[in-house]
Amino acid sequence: MTTALLIIDVQEAMFSYEVELHDGNEVMGRIVSLLNKARAAGIPVVYVQHTEDEEYTKxxxxxxxxxxxxxxxxxxxxxxxxxxxFHRTNLHEELQRLGITDLVICGMQTEFCVDTTVRRAYSMGYSSVLVQDAHSTFPNARFNAEEIxxxxxxxxGGRFAVLKPEHEVEFR
Known part of the structure; x- marks a missing residue:
């Protein structure tokens, strides 16, 4: 198998803020579905866990x-x-150890960790699917979360990753 499910920063902190994640319950349902499909197909699951500052203290x-x-x-x-x-982590080494060349990416936060990781995966030669309805974020002073x-x-989509809705993602 050369595909892994990459779940970025789906941590309890994301559900502890006064402002709610955009489409949070639905996005989590789709991430759970992706996880179940990956496990049923025997696909490796890789969690990325943000570790720093107050909400993300180990x-x-x-x-x-x-x-x-x-x-x-x-x-x-x-x-x-x-x-x-990928930066200052062992993610690339772990993916290489597992023989992974293709990533299915979901998680939190769209404009920060998801965006940066999708771009970096592309630059490192990974072929990626960004699950377009399985990542989320919070509104900011300029844009609502749906716009982000x-x-x-x-x-x-189409540049750094293939976009697919969760229901079209299949693991084989």
Whole structure:
């Protein structure tokens, strides 16, 4: 198998803010579905876990990966200190160890860690699918979260990754 499911920063902190994630419950349902499909097909699952500052301090409740997608012992967990899942981490080495050339990417936050990781994966030669309805973010002072997600899908899709809705993603 050369494909892995890459789940970025789906941690309890994302659900602890006063402002809610855009389409949060639905996005989580789609991530759970992707995880179930990957596990049923025997596809490796790689979690990326942001580790820094207050909400993401290692060992705290908010740092934990969401209880809706609890990793199994055979899953890979990569901690990262920056928005780029490859920078200052062992992600590339873990993917190489697993023989991975293709990524199916989902997670949080669209304009930060998802965007940066999709671009970096492309630059490193990985073929990626960005699951267009399985990543989310929060509104900012200029744009609502739906606009941010839509913008990043438009920019990343067809250039840095293939865009697919969750229901079209199949693992073989």
């Amino acid at each position: 060992g705290t409740d908010t740092w934990q990966i969401s209880s809706l997608i609890t990793p199994l012992p055979e899953d890979t967990i990569v901690e990262k200190p920056t928005w780029d899942s 997600v839509g913008h990043h899908n438009a920019v990343l």
